[in-house]
Amino acid sequence: MFSKELFNNKVALVTGGRSGIGYAIAKMLLQLGAKVTIASRKEAPLQKAAEELQAFGDCEYKACDIRKTEEIQALAEQIKTNHGRLDILVNNAGGQFPALAEMINDKGWNAVINNNLNGTFYMTREMGNSFFIPQKEGIIVNIIANIYRGFPGMIHTGAARAGVENMSKTIAAEWSDFNVRINCVAPGIIESSGLDGYPPPIQAMFEEAKKAIPAGRFGTVEDVANVVTFLASPLASYVNGTTLYVDGAQHLNYDIMGLPRVIRSFMNPS
Numbered sequence: 001m002f003s004k005e006l007f008n009n010k011v012a013l014v015t016g017g018r019s020g021i022g023y024a025i026a027k028m029l030l031q032l033g034a035k036v037t038i039a040s041r042k043e044a045p046l047q048k049a050a051e052e053l054q055a056f057g058d059c060e061y062k063a064c065d066i067r068k069t070e071e072i073q074a075l076a077e078q079i080k081t082n083h084g085r086l087d088i089l090v091n092n093a094g095g096q097f098p099a100l101a102e103m104i105n106d107k108g109w110n111a112v113i114n115n116n117l118n119g120t121f122y123m124t125r126e127m128g129n130s131f132f133i134p135q136k137e138g139i140i141v142n143i144i145a146n147i148y149r150g151f152p153g154m155i156h157t158g159a160a161r162a163g164v165e166n167m168s169k170t171i172a173a174e175w176s177d178f179n180v181r182i183n184c185v186a187p188g189i190i191e192s193s194g195l196d197g198y199p200p201p202i203q204a205m206f207e208e209a210k211k212a213i214p215a216g217r218f219g220t221v222e223d224v225a226n227v228v229t230f231l232a233s234p235l236a237s238y239v240n241g242t243t244l245y246v247d248g249a250q251h252l253n254y255d256i257m258g259l260p261r262v263i264r265s266f267m268n269p270s
């Protein structure tokens, strides 16, 4: 669908690129000519993913925790040494756990905010300072979530992703002086490794939720990668500071009480 030369001579970084949505994004960028570095915490699966992705192009890896500025700076150094520049940053790394608002303690709240909001900001700031601002060129795509009607059942990630969305609007304005574009992609329920960790009652709820998705199906990792590719390409050169939902219109027609009711049923069966 896209020209195979679309990202020739472009250098990209995909956080969380070892699995699921991030892997599909890295694969698509490689297939379209980009040189891609993937980064996440667990070195062994990261290395394995990078070796697999080599089949599609020039793929490197660096273990990095997005919550640690010094590790992000080491990642920037590797990209600088190997490529001398960075053109595309995809902030995809993240994670959360289902819980009702009244049950989340400080540690759980801070863990999700630190990962999904702070980590995304640290990564964006460091890659901005290391590459995009001095280059006067750069593209950022942030993977958030369907936060259109809040996020009942995962208040921490809803708040963190809303923070990323607002941060993106600010950077779109502040860094337009440096020819930097930044946008968000909000996936609905995507069939990917990220769903595997949820307990069986929540997996069953996802199946039930499918009926309320106007598209009548879950999304695929390629559905998300296609939209990231569009936003990272010159086709989107006048798109800045916005969010594209990739959810089969679920945000317009969603039983938002499905997840909290399921959590309540197995946390407190009475």
Ligand SMILES: NC(=O)c1ccc[n+]([C@@H]2O[C@H](COP(=O)([O-])OP(=O)(O)OC[C@H]3O[C@@H](n4cnc5c(N)ncnc54)[C@H](OP(=O)(O)O)[C@@H]3O)[C@@H](O)[C@H]2O)c1
Pocket: 015, 016, 017, 018, 019, 020, 021, 022, 039, 040, 041, 042, 043, 064, 065, 066, 067, 092, 093, 094, 095, 096, 115, 119, 143, 144, 145, 146, 186, 187, 188, 189, 190, 191, 192, 193, 194, 195
């Ligand atoms: N699947 C969905 O339906 C869906 C819907 C909306 C939003 N999302 C979001 O989309 C993104 C990708 O989801 P997915 O389904 O592909 O899930 P996934 O397979 O669990 O991917 C998450 C990736 O992020 C990495 N990661 C997590 N915390 C990190 C940290 N502190 N530093 C560096 N890397 C970190 C993980 O690797 P390590 O554990 O090795 O660090 C993993 O590769 C996530 O942010 C997810 O929350 C997913």
